[in-house]
Amino acid sequence: MTAPFDDTVTTRPPARAPDAAPRHLRQSEGPDGDERLRVAWAKPRRFGLLTEVNNTVVGVLYIATGFLFFLGAGVLALLMRVQLAVPGNTFLGAGTYNQLFTMHGTVMMFLCAVPIVEAVAVLLLPNMLGARDMPFPRLSAFGYWCYAFGGVLVFSSLFFGVAPDGGWFMYPPLSSSTYSPGLNTEFWILGLGFVEISAVAAAVELIVGILRTRAPGMTLGRMPIFAWYMLVTAGMIMIGMPMVIAADVLLELERAFGMPFYDATRGGDPVLWQHLFWLFGHPEVYIIFLPAAGMVSMILPTFTRTRLVGYAWVALAAISVGFLSFGLWVHHMYATGLPLLSLSFFSAASTAIAIPMGVQVFAWLATLWDGKPVLRVPLLFVLGFLIIFVIGGVTGVMVAAVPYDWQVHDSYFVVAHFHYVLIGGMVFPLFAALYYWSPLVTHRMLSERLGRWAFWLMFVGFNAAFLPMHFTGLRGMPRRVYTYAGDLGWNGLNLVSSVFSFVFAAGVLVVVYDFVRHLRTGAKAGHDPWNAPSLEWLSGLAPHGFRSLVPVTSRYPLWEQQELPGDIVAGRGYLPDAPTRERETLVSTPVGGVPEQILRLPGPGWTAFGAALATAVVFTAMTLRLAAVGVVAGVAATAAILSWLWSMDRALPREPADAGRGTVLPLYSAGSSSVGWWGMAVCLISDAAVVASFMFAYLFLWTARPALWPPAWAPLPGFIEPAAIAAATVGAWLLFELAERRNRRDHRLATALCLVASALFAGGALVMGWRWLDGAGLSATGHSYGAAVWLLLGYIALHLAMGIAMALWCLARLALGMIDSWRCLTLRICLLWWRFTVPAAVLTVALVAGFPHVVA
Amino acid sequence: MSSPSVPPPGVSSPDVAAARAEEPQDARENAAGVRALLDTAFGYFVWAAHFLVVYIATAVSCQLGLGTAGARTRTTFLAVLALVTVAAVAIVALHTVRRYRRQRELPERRFRMAVTIGNDAIAAVAIAWQLLAIALVPLCA
Numbered sequence: 001m002t003a004p005f006d007d008t009v010t011t012r013p014p015a016r017a018p019d020a021a022p023r024h025l026r027q028s029e030g031p032d033g034d035e036r037l038r039v040a041w042a043k044p045r046r047f048g049l050l051t052e053v054n055n056t057v058v059g060v061l062y063i064a065t066g067f068l069f070f071l072g073a074g075v076l077a078l079l080m081r082v083q084l085a086v087p088g089n090t091f092l093g094a095g096t097y098n099q100l101f102t103m104h105g106t107v108m109m110f111l112c113a114v115p116i117v118e119a120v121a122v123l124l125l126p127n128m129l130g131a132r133d134m135p136f137p138r139l140s141a142f143g144y145w146c147y148a149f150g151g152v153l154v155f156s157s158l159f160f161g162v163a164p165d166g167g168w169f170m171y172p173p174l175s176s177s178t179y180s181p182g183l184n185t186e187f188w189i190l191g192l193g194f195v196e197i198s199a200v201a202a203a204v205e206l207i208v209g210i211l212r213t214r215a216p217g218m219t220l221g222r223m224p225i226f227a228w229y230m231l232v233t234a235g236m237i238m239i240g241m242p243m244v245i246a247a248d249v250l251l252e253l254e255r256a257f258g259m260p261f262y263d264a265t266r267g268g269d270p271v272l273w274q275h276l277f278w279l280f281g282h283p284e285v286y287i288i289f290l291p292a293a294g295m296v297s298m299i300l301p302t303f304t305r306t307r308l309v310g311y312a313w314v315a316l317a318a319i320s321v322g323f324l325s326f327g328l329w330v331h332h333m334y335a336t337g338l339p340l341l342s343l344s345f346f347s348a349a350s351t352a353i354a355i356p357m358g359v360q361v362f363a364w365l366a367t368l369w370d371g372k373p374v375l376r377v378p379l380l381f382v383l384g385f386l387i388i389f390v391i392g393g394v395t396g397v398m399v400a401a402v403p404y405d406w407q408v409h410d411s412y413f414v415v416a417h418f419h420y421v422l423i424g425g426m427v428f429p430l431f432a433a434l435y436y437w438s439p440l441v442t443h444r445m446l447s448e449r450l451g452r453w454a455f456w457l458m459f460v461g462f463n464a465a466f467l468p469m470h471f472t473g474l475r476g477m478p479r480r481v482y483t484y485a486g487d488l489g490w491n492g493l494n495l496v497s498s499v500f501s502f503v504f505a506a507g508v509l510v511v512v513y514d515f516v517r518h519l520r521t522g523a524k525a526g527h528d529p530w531n532a533p534s535l536e537w538l539s540g541l542a543p544h545g546f547r548s549l550v551p552v553t554s555r556y557p558l559w560e561q562q563e564l565p566g567d568i569v570a571g572r573g574y575l576p577d578a579p580t581r582e583r584e585t586l587v588s589t590p591v592g593g594v595p596e597q598i599l600r601l602p603g604p605g606w607t608a609f610g611a612a613l614a615t616a617v618v619f620t621a622m623t624l625r626l627a628a629v630g631v632v633a634g635v636a637a638t639a640a641i642l643s644w645l646w647s648m649d650r651a652l653p654r655e656p657a658d659a660g661r662g663t664v665l666p667l668y669s670a671g672s673s674s675v676g677w678w679g680m681a682v683c684l685i686s687d688a689a690v691v692a693s694f695m696f697a698y699l700f701l702w703t704a705r706p707a708l709w710p711p712a713w714a715p716l717p718g719f720i721e722p723a724a725i726a727a728a729t730v731g732a733w734l735l736f737e738l739a740e741r742r743n744r745r746d747h748r749l750a751t752a753l754c755l756v757a758s759a760l761f762a763g764g765a766l767v768m769g770w771r772w773l774d775g776a777g778l779s780a781t782g783h784s785y786g787a788a789v790w791l792l793l794g795y796i797a798l799h800l801a802m803g804i805a806m807a808l809w810c811l812a813r814l815a816l817g818m819i820d821s822w823r824c825l826t827l828r829i830c831l832l833w834w835r836f837t838v839p840a841a842v843l844t845v846a847l848v849a850g851f852p853h854v855v856a
Numbered sequence: 857m858s859s860p861s862v863p864p865p866g867v868s869s870p871d872v873a874a875a876r877a878e879e880p881q882d883a884r885e886n887a888a889g890v891r892a893l894l895d896t897a898f899g900y901f902v903w904a905a906h907f908l909v910v911y912i913a914t915a916v917s918c919q920l921g922l923g924t925a926g927a928r929t930r931t932t933f934l935a936v937l938a939l940v941t942v943a944a945v946a947i948v949a950l951h952t953v954r955r956y957r958r959q960r961e962l963p964e965r966r967f968r969m970a971v972t973i974g975n976d977a978i979a980a981v982a983i984a985w986q987l988l989a990i991a992l993v994p995l996c997a
Contacts, residue, residue: 221967221968312971312974313970315971316896316971316978317974319900319971320975320978320979323897323903323904324900324903324982326904327907327982338915339918339923340993340994340996340997341914341918341989341994341995341996342914342915342918344988344992345910345911347989348982348986348988349907349982349985351985352981352982352985353982355981355982356978589889590889590890590893591889591892591893672887706919706920
């Protein structure tokens with residue numbers, strides 16, 4: 001049952017040579033070590049909420065903010081239900097109603113659901129994995145503050161009557177500058193920009209954290225199942241988010257600069273938006289669901305007092321959902337006129353995903369069957385989830401069938417379906433998680449009695465509000481109408497939905513009351529009040545988290561390793577001390593969980609908060625067209641981010657350090673063992689998704705009008721200039737490679753010269769590209785063909801410019817002695833950038849130069 | 857460092873040069889770990905490739921006028937799609953058999969083998985499922 005994922009890396013013992021460690025860096029298991037740990041992990045006395053970067057603070061802030069947005073968006077829903085309670089109601093006007101349903105969807109999806117599930121992971125995963133923090137704490141904090149500033153800005157637009165009003169999916173042409181000329185759509189793009197930054201930041205954290213900072217001995221096969229779910233979710237975010245980022249960029253380029261990607265009168269196509277949006281939008285449903293399923297899979301064993309049935313099957317089902325969810329996007333576009341066979345491919349994929357979903361549901365049912373369920377509040381919410389989510393899943397299979405979907409498309413049936421999926425699949429598990437994990441954070445218990453009241457109010461309220469909507473939809477009521485006539489047979493159903501939506505809200509209010517109450521008067525919770533099996537429940541044994549990091553040999557360590565709490569508290573694990581009074585955690589191998597390195601983590605500081613604040617001001621100033629403020633804030637944001645980057649790859653002792661348990665480990669790695677290298681590699685996956693999205697846009701615009709694209713007046717590109725640009729780009733990369741090789745031998749002058757030459761080659765490619773495009777006379781605003789070419793080459797130019805900046809950055813650090821043959825992580829990370837940029841650039845140039853010749 | 861295939865995780869001496877010498881091995885091990893992780897999802901990579909091929913081929917061909925082509929051309933097109941689908945299922949099946957043969961004797965790889973085979977099975981069903989669409993739905997309608 002605890003078979004490791006890969007034996008070859010788990011059987012070898014850590015090196016034991018304690019005498020090799022410098023005496024001043026020795027780890028002490030005694031009280032002096034504990035005291036130094038307390039100092040290292042102490043929260044700042046002043047401005048702690050703004051400057052602390054530890055996951056226990058950032059995670060709580062994240063969840064609290066997400067929950068506030070949940071309450072705000074819930075109020076918007078109640079206002080809409082008041083409006084729809086009776087026919088011909090004048091409680092809200094059409095314009096206000098448009099803003100409310102747009103903001104309800106936008107806030108629930110982008111400001112609540114995605115951030116809150118990532119937040120739960122940021123808060124809990126390090127402790128579940130037996131680590132002291134995530135590998136990039138400042139990135140987590142930066143992501144949180146971006147999200148908080150962006151979210152508040154977007155939500156506040158409601159109070160000024162300029163809230164987005166084009167639906168949460170913001171389809172063009174409704175969202176184009178012609179039909180939505182005001183700031184409404186701009187606020188949507190602004191908010192989404194921030195959420196995308198924070199989501200991608202959290203996803204990088206989670207992937208690298210899960211793969212590289214697990215407890216010693218925690219193989220992939222021993223990971224808590226929540227980690228599997230979050231690994232898949234984070235991967236989906238890294239692939240899916242860039243697609244909506246690409247869609248947003250195209251929309252903003254069209255609105256701000258007139259580049260006609262979606263404008264059908266100039267060769268664009270609004271269906272392109274739908275493809276890009278739903279390429280993200282459908283996986284988004286699973287991005288929300290999978291973490292919730294992970295929470296359920298963690299909670300069930302605790303309350304059934306047995307192991308999760310089919311751990312391997314549940315893990316592979318999560319992987320399966322992660323992949324298959326990217327093949328379903330067109331099932332939101334069945335009514336767009338695509339060929340029937342194409343629709344059928346997506347219909348088949350949509351039904352295929354029912355297999356892994358069914359595997360999970362049966363595994364949960366089998367766990368309930370196998371164990372002795374103890375019906376506490378968290379389990380009650382889990383059971384509610386199972387019932388509601390299965391109903392939502394069944395109607396999901398119904399709308400996956402093309403003919404059925406055509407009948408109910410854009411009707412209240414669909415509204416009912418996705419609320420069953422999202423509230424059943426995410427909100428109920430989240431409340432289960434709230435009741436389950438609150439004691440870990442607040443050290444007090446929520447009320448069992450109030451929890452039961454809350455559950456039944458929510459369960460009855462939800463079903464009585466949303467079940468009738470299926471029938472309202474089947475009777476023909478369309479979505480997004482602000483009122484309706486009284487003779488259509490919808491009156492009674494709507495009234496029932498409206499009344500019971502308030503019952504559901506009452507249940508949520510009971511939870512809010514219970515939570516506020518329990519902070520002062522809740523019963524004290526021990527360190528493991530539920531007798532749970534996972535590691536996070538031992539993190540409360542010391543104020544600074546784990547006293548020491550102990551080896552794990554089981555999937556259920558608290559049930560099967562009885563000696564664990566004693567070993568942790570006695571400091572018999574790794575890193576029982578903080579000899580330099582700096583925060584540390586272990587880096588382990590990605591598969592076997594073998595300790596590999598001691599990772600020094602940054603402590604509290606203003607960097608993340610300052611960078612996020614300045615970035616928020618830049619985005620807001622751009623939205624409000626305040627150029628001067630934008631420039632000043634832009635300088636501040638750039639300075640903050642550069643100072644942050646400058647502080648990375650710092651000088652660390654070159655001698656290996658004592659890691660405890662008689663083991664010594666290095667403090668520094670400049671290769672693929674480094675978490676920084678992994679972070680960059682994961683970011684580049686996202687970047688590749690953006691490039692692929694832009695290429696998809698270019699090719700899609702051709703398929704929209706193959707006979708007229710490229711337009712007859714557009715000159716066909718030559719081959720000499722593109723070849724020269726590609727050659728210069730390859731040259732820049734080869735010189736960067738050479739710089740890295742010279743640096744390995746400490747040839748500083750040769751390294752510097754190679755870096756300068758690399759920057760010059762990249763600059764040459766930029767100049768040639770500009771002259772080529774300028775000389776071709778291809779307008780970016782006249783036709784979608786020109787816009788697509790400018791877009792693709794512009795994005796590659798941005799990469800080349802970044803490559804130049806990186807070369808100069810490395811040059812500066814080299815000159816100041818901050819890069820040498822040992823301390824060369826910065827150089828290698830920048831090299832990764834070039835290794836991605838070159839194939840992306842060559843492929844793009846080949847596409848832009850060659851494809852028109854193929855189709856002309 | 858005992859042997860090239862089993863590099864130690866910790867640094868066994870303060871000797872900087874010895875520590876640095878481990879770097880390439882660490883890199884190889886990490887790459888092998890990522891490959892092992894991705895190999896469990898091999899079936900879905902085949903599924904994704906197959907899905908893109910049949911979807912793009914259909915979309916582009918219909919745009920280029922396949923809908924108005926003769927019956928023989930259209931039948932040939934559908935037959936090619938069906939063949940591609942069968943080939944994709946065969947590739948996944950082959951992968952499953954190879955992994956099973958390689959890992960069945962290794963109890964410590966039971967979890968990895970279960971995940972790989974399970975993923976392959978779901979992917980194979982998802983690919984084969986597309987045959988229904990190819991067989992039943994009219995082209996470019």
